[in-house]
Amino acid sequence: MRLSKNPGGFEGPAAWDTPGTRAALFRWAARLLGKTTGWIAVWLAWLYGVVFALFSGTAAAVAGLPLVVIAYLALAPVHRxxxxxxxxxxxxxxxxxxxxxxxxxxxxxxxxxxxxxxxxxxxxxxxxxxxxxxxxxxxxxxxxxxxxxxxxxxxxxxxxxxxxxxxxxxxxxxxxxxxxxxxxxxxxxxxxxxxxxxxxxxxxxxxxxx
Structure with missing residues (x-):
């Protein structure tokens, strides 16, 4: 596949019609979804641990602090x-x-x-x-x-x-x-x-x- 190196103008077929472009965008979206889903799973697992700590009388407040960080890691990519x-x-x-x-x-x-x-x-x-x-x-x-x-x-x-x-x-x-x-x-x-x-x-x- 040959691409133009001429920086002037906009000649050439749309990138969307170039072989491999659509697959590359799909992979980008799949990776983003995978990361977000993974962090949400970690957040839910940690939340379960916090609830367990709360009922067992351990330091649930300290255990709950990472929930904020994990929530940020889960939600920050969403805007993408x-x-x-x-x-x-x-x-x-x-x-x-x-x-x-x-x-x-x-x-x-x-x-x-x-x-x-x-x-x-x-x-x-x-x-x-x-x-x-x-x-x-x-x-x-x-x-x-x-x-x-x-x-x-x-x-x-x-x-x-x-x-x-x-x-x-x-x-x-x-x-x-x-x-x-x-x-x-x-x-x-x-x-x-x-x-x-x-x-x-x-x-x-x-x-x-x-």
Missing amino acids: VFKLWRMRRILKVYPWRQQPEGVRAVPGRFGRTDAVFLLPNPDRPEQTESPDEHGGMFRVWDRVARRGFNDELWYAGDPRFACVVAKPGPKTLSYVAQATAYDMRTSPRRKGISPEARRRARAIGARVAE
Whole structure:
């Protein structure tokens, strides 16, 4: 399978029609569901232990503290389920593209390593944009970058709004976006957007100023 390395324009078949894309998105959703289900099972098992401790007179209050942590671990990935629909829309509107050195590992807060994406502006390929991968401690590409990812990054989307990024294959899908694309508390992007870029951005539900 050959993908375009030309950062300008949006030519090429939609990523959704590229062999392997639908299976990759299904695996992403299945892993997310599996993690959430697993943590819920752990939470229920711990809750049973707390109730048992309560009736046996042991320190149920102390035993109950981990319930809060486990509940966070179970519920924190749930918001990513809402990204599934956005990812599917992006993959149906944009083609896969390849970008050499599309992700870099940089020092972050508290001694951690953060992944920074450097993707070309489709209307001005000499400029780069850096959409963010949200998710706090669950950001997959922070770990990928920390391990020294050297392959060309695959991405589908417009980095001025939102993209799906992946290892070649595609594998290890994730969703990255600019805050201005969907956050109503910010001003939508206005300048330097071609009519075709506006059309595609609106097709994925992103906010674009008139």
